[in-house]
Amino acid sequence: MASAKILVVDDDPAIRNLVFRYLGKHGYELENAPDGKTGMTKFKQFRPDLVILDVNLPDALGYNLCQEMQTLTDVFVLMLTSRTDTSDKIIGFEKGADDYLTKPFSVEELKYRVEALLKRQRTVTTPERQLITHGQLSIDPERREVMFQGEPVMLTALEFDLLHVLASNPTKVLRRSELISQVWDYEHQGDQRVVDVHIGQIRKKLEADGGHRFIKTVRGVGYKFAPPDTVLD
Missing domain, CATH: 3.40.50.2300 (Response regulator)
Known part of the structure; x- marks a missing residue:
């Protein structure tokens, strides 16, 4: 470093x-x-x-x-x-x-x-180097690449880390404070809504239809990653 x-x-x-x-x-x-x-x-x-x-x-x-x-x-x-x-x-x-x-x-x-x-x-340790695949979405932690429907998704470093943490814990609800702790890697003193901003950017890039297919908001708590076969909109 x-x-x-x-x-x-x-x-x-x-x-x-x-x-x-x-x-x-x-x-x-x-x-x-x-x-x-x-x-x-x-x-x-x-x-x-x-x-x-x-x-x-x-x-x-x-x-x-x-x-x-x-x-x-x-x-x-x-x-x-x-x-x-x-x-x-x-x-x-x-x-x-x-x-x-x-x-x-x-x-x-x-x-x-x-x-x-x-x-x-x-931060990517050996067990975490495995490719994560959910439907047509694939996340490569080693190359730090995301593909959706066969096309690359251009994420910032922080957006990639947020998506990786969520996709590594499918269906688990993660509080904003937990995401900040895991992704920012220090005690964030500012507004936790910064998480919402980055999630919004991921959604724009990943879900063109705006349906929030993969990342679900759990009101009053945080977010969870919902694989395609678990989504019931």
């Missing part, structure tokens, strides 16, 4: 330098950029494992940059914002952000969140 490549995109030189120095001391390979244009250039050249991305850049919205980056690679994106409004964070999650950190923040917490995100690349 310590050899992971991290790109920091923020127009505040103090934040760039602080993050660069602190994470650099812990063995990460880093690059930084002060704006969106430079950020995209370095992203394509550096090919980072994770991007720490400010929401408000001089020449671009971090939300849009996040979406553009994730069309190119399966990169993790941790967004930085001075905004505390939940709706702003939801926009970021809808664009593919994996996590959020509100300014001002401690570098210790930033490091912890970075480690939690990067750990997802290593």
Whole structure:
């Protein structure tokens, strides 16, 4: 994990330098950029494992940059914002952000969140490497690929992890807090509705008819994965 490549995109030189120095001391390979244009250039050249991305850049919205980056690679994106409004964070999650950190923040917490995100690349243990198949849906945990009706489904890293956890426990109701614990891998202090946002994105990509065929909402509790032969709409 310590050899992971991290790109920091923020127009505040103090934040760039602080993050660069602190994470650099812990063995990460880093690059930084002060704006969106430079950020995209370095992203394509550096090919980072994770991007720490400010929401408000001089020449671009971090939300849009996040979406553009994730069309190119399966990169993790941790967004930085001075905004505390939940709706702003939801926009970021809808664009593919994996996590959020509100300014001002401690570098210790930033490091912890970075480690939690990067750990997802290593969380698949041997018994969990088996292909999961439910009807025309197949989930390959080793390749981190999802196929539905013979076509690939493009999910973000966090969306894949959520779907994998649910599909690994068919018909079991999982609370939002349980999903956060298993997927985010740390004690999430924010609004648990972030789970709803990501589930909504999975549904859009997986279920074109909007029928929520695989992921069922259990009101007041959470979600469960319903294999095709158990769904009674």
